[in-house]
Amino acid sequence: MDDLKRRATVHDVAREAGVSLATVDRVLNGRPGVRGETAERVADAIRSLDFRRDVSASLLARARDLSVTFLIPDGSNAFMASLNAAITRHAQALKGERLSIVARPIHAFDPAALSAAIMALDPKTTDCAVIVATEHETVRRAVEAASKRGIAVVTLVSDLPGSARRHFVGIDNVAAGRTAASLMGRFCPSGRIGILAGSLGLRDHRERLEGFTAVMEAEFPGHELIGPREGFDDDMLTEAAVTELLGGPPLAGIYNLGAGNAGLIAALGKHGDSGRIRVVAHELTAATRDGLRSGAIDVVLDQNPDGEIAAALAVARSYAMGESAHHAAPQPAPIEIGLFLRDNLR
Secondary structure, eight states: OHHHHSOOOHHHHHHHHTOOHHHHHHHHTTOSOOOHHHHHHHHHHHHHHTOOOOHHHHHHHSSSOEEEEEEEEOSSOHHHHHHHHHHHHHHHHTTTSSEEEEEEEEOTTOHHHHHHHHHTOOTTTOSEEEEOOOOOHHHHHHHHHHHHTTOEEEEESSOOTTSSOOEEESOOHHHHHHHHHHHHHHHSOSSEEEEEESOTTSHHHHHHHHHHHHHHHHHOTTOEEEEEEEOTTOHHHHHHHHHHHHTSSOOSEEEEOSSOHHHHHHHHHHTTOTTTSEEEEESOOHHHHHHHHHTSOSEEEEOOHHHHHHHHHHHHHHHHTTTTTTSOOOOOOOOOOEEEOGGGOO
């Protein structure tokens, strides 16, 4: 029983594979000088022993701190502000663990700015970059170039599949859209449903729209979908988009799959529609809390920014320490979709 409880060490891996500790170290860190069949024996030993490196000990053994750089969109998006606040909290909590955490603002919805920021990262000072991805070819090329320079790239909130990114941390956005549709279809009698997005250039917004549309068309065919209108996650632009929607025939509901919810609430209030139109929105922020309390918003789907930053750091630490070469990095727990109504606000 004691053997089952004891965590496997590099000595166990070396003994199992019949190689030296130096060879195990080379394989774990992806360094050259190991024959293919030898590396495979080490990989087999790692799998059979369920060996997992002690990342904290590995950090202490490094010549310099492990550096993680977050590239977070700027602007008035309250959810991005929540991510930045979570980064600050984790940076404070992890002081003394040889882990350097930096957050850099990037102009929102600007693939050129994001690409330039990724290209400017120096592998001598950055081990891992965590980015909120804009799906654009220039960003794909920048991620590939960063990977070739030895920088592990992790996508956060919005993914960039088919790129050289190592891992995605975020909710299942198609499921989020489907959930929103299931709620909206039950809340509303047959009628017009207005749809707002931040930008359809973001994969997470497109996936939410895909999930929402699929369920509404299949399960609630009596509803007419209007939009989407893009508000670029800006309060004033979102208010203008909502005002446009309200200028047409009456709406039964509004689904805002992006940010800018303060603008949404303001437009509803000016038109006297708060509480009459059913509203489903995303992210639990000061604005959406106020909207839930006042009755302007019915449900908020939340993705837990603090949990996302914790998961991103766990992945970043594992990949930056070279764990992915021959043993899968520990996967963080899935980011669950939280549902908040006025009744369960804390």
